[in-house]
Amino acid sequence: MEELEKLQKELEEVKKQAEEYLSGWKRAKADFINREHETAREREAWIKFANESFAHALLPFVDSFHAALGSMPEALISSEWAQGFKQLGNQLEEVLGSAGVQPIESLTAQFNPSLHECVGTEKGAEMGKILKEIQRGYLLQGRVLRPAKVIVSE
DSSP states (O other): OHHHHHHHHHHHHHHHHHHHHHHHHHHHHHHHHHHHHHHHHHHHHHHHTTTHHHHHHHHHHHHHHHHHHHTOOHHHHTSHHHHHHHHHHHHHHHHHHHTTEEEOOOTTSBOOTTTEEEEEEEOOSSTTBEEEEEEOOEEETTEEEEOEEEEEEO
């Protein structure tokens, strides 16, 4: 009898220890799975925004390109050279677009401080309406790469 009680007590201790090991293993497995998911999210974010510094470095070139197009004399606008120049600009914007870079549409929009930077104000019909775009802004994968510099109606 005494040995039977001793064996039952030992069995209960072993069961308790096995249960502790099992619950510890379950926690470790859940932690591992959570870490795998977190790593996958981090990898996706890294891939999504890996081109950010490259895209940011191209923006001054894009600005100069638009300035050159805007200052082109009327007599040259319909020339083949000007059409080729415009085609180069379209290709550049397609490359940026394929990398997730999109321009922020500002003209005639309401001023939004998360998308726009106000560099001046002018009298206008509707307060807070954007009147002029001084420098185009861009989004990268929906996040502001560079805010648009605008003049707002006061």
